[in-house]
Amino acid sequence: MSKSPVTCHVLDSSIGKPAAGVPVQLQQLRSADGPASTFETLADGVTDYDGRCMQLYPEAAPGQKREDLIKLQAGRLYKVVFKTKDYFESTGRKCFYPWVEITFEVPNPTEHYHIPLLISPYSYTTYRGS
Secondary structure (H helix, E strand, C coil): CCCCCEEEEEEECCCCEECCCCEEEEEEEEECCCCCCEEEEEEEEECCCCCEECCCCCCCCCCCCHHHCCCCCCCCEEEEEECHHHHHHHCCCCCCCCCEEEEEECCCCCCCEEEEEEEECCEEEECCEC
């Protein structure tokens, strides 16, 4: 099975280890009308033992290929939502940011988009990975 067009990797920089078990959601902008933007969920996932989520695809119906269910579109906005509070609570720690939302634009839908996230209970940082 091929990897999804959007993947992520979460590292807990406060302990120097991968963040396993972080719920992850891939969303696509549906509407930017008015004061609030509306996003639609495309896929849900959870980071593995190495802090990676390489298969952000929706569930496929019988006879469908998961790879055909998400096709990125040029110029569209997408968002990856990391539910960090769930992770920190599972490790017995509190955190300030219960969710981290990273919105990005896709200039070329044939490229792969990797979103690394470095977290600690009171900070986070990200960059475009490869």
